[in-house]
Amino acid sequence: MTRTFTLPDLGEGLTEAEIVAWLVAEGDVVVVDQAVAEVETAKSVVEVPTPYAGVVERLCAGEGETLEVGLPLLEVGEQAEPSGDRAEPSGDQAKPSGGRAEPSGGGAAGSAAAPQDETYREEERAGSGNVLVGYGTRDGVPEGTGPRRRRRPRDPGRLARGAPRPGAAGPGGFRSDDGTRVPMTGFxxxxxxxxxxxxxxxxxxxxxxxxxxxxxxxxxxxxxxxxxxxxxxxxxxxxxxxxxxxxxxxxxxxxxxxxxxxxxxxxxxxxxxxxxxxxxxxxxxxxxxxxxxxxxxxxxxxxxxxxxxxxxxxxxxxxxxxxxxxxxxxxxxxxxxxxxxxxxxxxxxxxxxxxxxxxxxxxxxxxxxxxxxxxxxxxxxxxxxxxxxxxxxxxxxxxxxx
The missing domain is CATH 3.30.559.10 (Chloramphenicol acetyltransferase-like domain)
Structure with missing residues (x-):
């Protein structure tokens, strides 16, 4: 069964948020209350936890896109069995055997992810001079690496908000007859x-x-x-x-x-x-x-x-x-x-x-x-x-x- 996690109400009258970074990728296994995305509102950058456990089947928006509260954020499916066919339970004494399966792509997030978060953030904050690289930025951190991977959806054309516009001019922007247009962030x-x-x-x-x-x-x-x-x-x-x-x-x-x-x-x-x-x-x-x-x-x-x-x-x-x-x-x-x-x-x-x-x-x-x-x-x-x-x-x- 696939469950859709929609962008939750972030409080204080906020009605939309921009996807700053995905903290999971399609195929990852997630647990309840695990942070799956960083989103930027008009007030701050916050992590959004998932209420569902299972396998991430689909990321419904790309980094840099703005979602309204209530629109799909990601889809989570049931986790596959570790191996072979599972015997049907007999009465109330039979229980599934084996542990949680690792996703084929690696990088499953579990309880060990928490202490790594701060290390990742400190690495991102390292800057030159008096200017610090802010929390939630992607500069200097290769996507798909580090304790908390940041990868773009494998199939951008499947995004709920539509495929990238023709003549795309980089993240968040697109070219038109009168120049390059870049959507304003919530901030x-x-x-x-x-x-x-x-x-x-x-x-x-x-x-x-x-x-x-x-x-x-x-x-x-x-x-x-x-x-x-x-x-x-x-x-x-x-x-x-x-x-x-x-x-x-x-x-x-x-x-x-x-x-x-x-x-x-x-x-x-x-x-x-x-x-x-x-x-x-x-x-x-x-x-x-x-x-x-x-x-x-x-x-x-x-x-x-x-x-x-x-x-x-x-x-x-x-x-x-x-x-x-x-x-x-x-x-x-x-x-x-x-x-x-x-x-x-x-x-x-x-x-x-x-x-x-x-x-x-x-x-x-x-x-x-x-x-x-x-x-x-x-x-x-x-x-x-x-x-x-x-x-x-x-x-x-x-x-x-x-």
């Missing part, structure tokens, strides 16, 4: 919706100032085992928000109210495995600079690997964007709706700067601030920006007061 669609909503609803304004980072970089250099620059910026930001709470807020347009929030969940723009995300350090207003440093390093590492929690990805109340790491001086970013403001820092470079009447080389960076003009005017926005930048230019005096 990309969710991000596009959020950004479009921000532009449509928020009357944003941007201000900026060039800031002398020399004192802060010297402080950082004098404490090589101390907090990083981003941790200091985070601490100065939370301190400035304490003096300007209207910028840590939400706009309730339906009731014409500004809702000031009690906690600062400080979002950080991170280029993760699935794209740009802004996970938040929860309760950042209560943390010291050292505590913020540890929390930021942990959060950024997990976000790059796609392991930030749903709460961290959605709870942000204010975002700090260090786009200087991209090698750019300035930006006017889109506010992360439903937040009302974002602080951005460009690259720190040596520039001639006038200090006490003399021109000297200094470490200068542009700091920009984009805000929702519904919650405050330019005077308060400028005061907030100056509170942060003054702390950068004289960090010791500010740290003593914090």
């Amino acid at each position: 990309q669609k969710a991000a596009a919706t959020a950004m479009a909503r921000s532009r449509a609803e928020i009357p944003e304004a941007t201000i900026w100032v060039d800031v002398d980072f020399t004192p802060l970089t010297e402080l950082r250099a004098s404490r090589p085992d101390g907090p990083g620059l981003l941790a200091y910026l985070a601490r100065f930001t939370t301190a400035a928000l304490a003096g300007h709470p209207v910028l840590n807020a939400r706009v309730d347009a339906g009731r014409d109210e500004i809702v000031r929030l009690d906690r600062v969940h400080l979002g950080l723009a991170v280029q993760g495995a699935r794209g740009l995300v802004a996970p938040a350090v929860l309760g950042a207003e209560r943390m010291t600079t050292a505590h913020l440093d540890a929390a930021i390093r942990d959060l950024v590492a997990r976000a790059r690997e796609g392991r930030a929690t749903d709460e961290e990805l959605t709870a942000g109340t204010f975002t700090l964007n260090n786009y200087g790491g991209l090698g750019v001086d300035g930006s006017a970013p889109i506010i992360n709706h439903p937040q009302v403001a974002m602080l951005g820092v460009g690259r720190i470079i040596d520039r001639p700067w006038v200090v006490d009447g003399s021109v000297r080389p200094r470490k200068i960076a542009q700091v920009s601030f984009v805000f929702d003009h519904r919650v405050c005017d330019g005077v308060e926005a400028a005061a907030f920006l100056r509170a942060v930048t003054s702390a950068v230019e004289d960090p010791l005096s500010v740290i003593e007061r914090l």
Whole structure:
């Protein structure tokens, strides 16, 4: 008997998911609750376990395809007997003999697969520099090898969603008269919706100032085992928000109210495995600079690997964007709706700067601030920006007061 496993309801109103990778192939033997596929939703990459045991007869979608909840994911048939003809049971005492048959292609998954999973994921996370290969990617791992094999269906023409389009231009894309079309992932669609909503609803304004980072970089250099620059910026930001709470807020347009929030969940723009995300350090207003440093390093590492929690990805109340790491001086970013403001820092470079009447080389960076003009005017926005930048230019005096 063949049983069809359909894409289950993944919760939180999600109606579709993209097949990132198959963890089994046709002909493999699976057990109940074994992960059979990695799927990407608008929120995260998750493993989907099968409710059936048996032999995988058919994979009903290809990697890179998007399925709606309720459509067939794979078909599981009964497992063949290990050898010969099985005698019919006699009464209630007769039981089948022999163990589970191994599939002809090898690679049967059993209880031993669990400890191998983490090894596989760690291999995938190995990257160069500061960019990690995210969980669920296929780069650098040959398909059909490793503890958890990833092979494409043997017969793509049998896919439930139809055969590949003519003129296919690689995974997920196809050529048409006006160029190559690549379907947006669930994550990309969710991000596009959020950004479009921000532009449509928020009357944003941007201000900026060039800031002398020399004192802060010297402080950082004098404490090589101390907090990083981003941790200091985070601490100065939370301190400035304490003096300007209207910028840590939400706009309730339906009731014409500004809702000031009690906690600062400080979002950080991170280029993760699935794209740009802004996970938040929860309760950042209560943390010291050292505590913020540890929390930021942990959060950024997990976000790059796609392991930030749903709460961290959605709870942000204010975002700090260090786009200087991209090698750019300035930006006017889109506010992360439903937040009302974002602080951005460009690259720190040596520039001639006038200090006490003399021109000297200094470490200068542009700091920009984009805000929702519904919650405050330019005077308060400028005061907030100056509170942060003054702390950068004289960090010791500010740290003593914090």
